[in-house]
Amino acid sequence: MITTRDLTKRFGRTVAVDGVDLHVRxxxxxxxxxPNGSGKTTLVRMLLGLVFATRxxxxxxxxxxxxxxxxxxPSIGAMVxxxxxxxxxxxxxxxxLFDAAGPGGSRRDRRKRVxxxxxxVGLxxxxxRPVRAYSLGMRQRLGLAGALLRTPRLLILDEPTNGLDPRGIREIRDLLAELNGEGATVFLSSHLLAEVDALCTRVGVMDRGRLVVQDELDDLRTPTGRVTVGTPTPERALxxxxxRVENHQGQFLTVRHDDPxxxxxxxxxxxxTVTALAVERRTLEQVVLDATTTSADRVEAGR
Known part of the structure; x- marks a missing residue:
């Protein structure tokens, strides 16, 4: 659905996107x-032809x-x-108006599509009321509605849950999963780990313009070498x-071991007696922290 090869974008001396090979199936x-400033939005804009690549x-x-x-x-729904x-x-x-200005689509069916x-999207x-009176969450829902007008094969969304409350985030996440189940490919950029962790099956991580990770989410959650053990006799296990026990809370112990x-x-x-046994795996947060260098918002002294 989306493939890029050595995709690069420079703004003067600044390299916003640096040699990205993206693969969305x-x-x-x-x-x-x-993080903010890592090149995600610039990459999304290039995918839609809104910004031209340098290379x-x-x-x-x-x-x-x-x-x-x-x-x-006409086959893409986008919000950037x-x-x-x-x-x-x-x-x-x-x-x-958005529907009328877009490619394809019958005027006769416009009201129905709207x-x-x-x-x-829950609106x-x-x-x-004019849009200026909308909350940020309502504006975000309206933007997503615009992306859904043409029953797209591909959704390209930049921070789709920005400004939504927890219930709204859950509703949009469920909607995107439903659309995916109906055949739409979903590509979204976000700095919210929980949003991506709960929805996505495949993950890419940008850092300073480069795509430093790209893999199935399940494959990224590799074992940490620890096992959680549940037992009614934790003292005997200790x-x-x-x-080898790194942590003990009630009837549960975290044990250093490679083979459960x-x-x-x-x-x-x-x-x-063993009542529970679970292999500890890396979280998405750990994957991102291991792959990236520093926060784009951090400012060191003397700079």
């Missing part, structure tokens, strides 16, 4: 992570971008750098595993 729920190649839905971007835009809207007009009117998009009861099967056999052979 059909049916993916792909999350692009990275490299882009292919979206089998077509080169920006050369043939007009051919693929927050929703754009005329502040003095209502949300419905904004969507109708109503269905508003329903899907079915929207009134005639005595047996002396020196061998550990279980050792405990059972010593007469220790």
């Amino acid at each position: 059909e049916g993916d729920r792909y999350g692009l992570l990275g 490299g190649e882009i292919e979206v839905l089998g077509q080169p971008v920006p050369k043939r971007v007009r051919e693929v835009l 750098e927050g929703p754009g809207a005329y502040p003095n007009l209502s949300g419905r009117t904004n969507l109708a 109503d269905e998009a508003l329903e899907r 079915a009861g929207i009134d005639r 005595a047996l595993l002396d020196g 099967g061998t550990l279980n056999a050792e405990l059972v052979a010593a007469g220790v």
Whole structure:
């Protein structure tokens, strides 16, 4: 669905995107992570033909971008750098204008498309208030509604849950999973680890313009070499595993061990009842922290 090769963008002496080889497959729920200033939004804008690359190649839905971007835009739903809207007009009117200006789509069915998009994002009861009176969360929902007007094959979303409360984030996440289940490929950029962790199956991590990680999320969660053991007799387990227990809370112990099967056999052979056994795996936060250098918002003294 999306492929880039050596994709690079310079603004003067600043390298915003540096040699990125991106691979988003059909049916993916792909999350692009990275701190503010890591190049995520610039990359997204290049995918949509809004910014021209300094070097490299882009292919979206089998077509080169920006050369043939007009051919693929009708199949793409996008929201970049927050929703754009005329502040003095209502949300419905904004969507109708957006639909009229976009490629493809019948005027006869416009009202139906607008109503269905508003329903899907939780704005079915929207009134005639101007957009300037909307909360940030309502504006974000309106932008997502605009991305859904044409039943897209590919969704490209930049920070889609920005400004939403926890319930709203859950609703949008469930909606994106539902759309993916209906056949849409989802590509979103975010700096929110929990958002990507809960939704995405494939992850890329940007750091200072470079794509430093790209893999299946399950494959990135590698074992840490620790096992969590549950037992009603933790004192006996502590005595047996002396020196290998890193943490003990109630009936649960965190044990340094590479093989949970061998550990279980050792405990059972010593007469220790085991009620739970789980391999500890790296969190997405650990993956990102290991792959990136520093926060883009950090300012050291003397700079």
